[in-house]
Amino acid sequence: MWHSPNQLKEKIKLIWENNYRAYGYPRITMVLRKSGICVGSKRILRLMREMEIHSLMNRRFKKPGTHVDHSQRHNLIKHQPNARIWRADITYLELRPGTWVYLSSIYEPKVHQVLAFKIGRQMEATLVVETINQALECHQKPQYFHSDMGSQYTSNEVETLLERHQISHSYSKQGYPYDNGPIEAFHSLLKREFAFQTTFSNFEDLVIRTSNYISWFNSDRIRTSV
Structure with missing residues (x-):
């Protein structure tokens, strides 16, 4: 079925706005094709340029430094490509x-x-413990739990919890955030697609909106890598 430029623009805008304005022309083309609209990506790119809209993915986030209280501990997952690993940050x-x-x-x-x-309002070990417990309530435990060397992750509370569940703790090399690339990539997406373009009215509003974004990320976001 043929669609006029104006009809396509309406559909493009709806897809763009319903997906946190995160989709550029490749993903929007994919959504349109899945809905049965046969259209080329170059046409979608041209229409989006006419509409002056684009993927809100250009702002970069620099990860703050991590406070480290201990000497370097081992990266146990470097040679474990098939292991079940939980990445934390x-x-x-x-x-x-x-x-x-x-x-x-x-x-x-x-x-x-x-x-x-x-x-949480404080960056402390209890925040990490609560996150781990939440994951354990709903999911089978992993072989490895991988994090950076931040004081929250090297705390006695976290180490004791992982030992009790017989989960091996693996660590990124200090100063090398890409050792934990998958979750670093997720947090980067969350900031660029959602947090940087959202104004929150209060703490509860932030929690609800962040939960909604993560639900969308898990279930609906079209994936190319993360």
């Missing part, structure tokens, strides 16, 4: 100018899912 979300809260997440690359997350 904490990142900052801006509640309002100058006020930050902390998102603790666990991501499993094999299933491309965020298994658990918690948001």
Whole structure:
């Protein structure tokens, strides 16, 4: 079925707005084709340029430094490509100018899912413990739990919890965030696709909106890598 430029523009805008304005012309083309509209990506690119819309993926986020209290511990997953691994990290979300809260997440690359997350006003070990417990309640435990060397992850509370469940703790090399690339990539997407373009009214609003984004990420977002 043929669609006029204006009809396509309406569909493009709807797809773009319903997906956190994160989709560029390749993903929008994929969505249209899945819905039965045979259209070329070059045409979608041209129409999006006429509409002056694009994927909101150009702002970069620099990960803050991590406070480390211990000497380097072993990276156990470097030569374990087939193992079940939970990737964990904490990142900052801006509640309002100058006020930050902390998102603790666990991501499993094999299933491309965020298994658990918690948001807190303090970046402390209890936030990580709560996130791990949430993941364990709903998912089979992994062989390895991989994190950076931040003080929250090397705390006695976290180490004791992992030992109790017989989960081996693996660590990224200090100063090498790409050792934990999959969850770093997820947090980067979350910031560029969602957090940087969203104004929150209060802490509860931030929690609800972040939960909605993660639900969309897990179930609906078209994947090319993460």
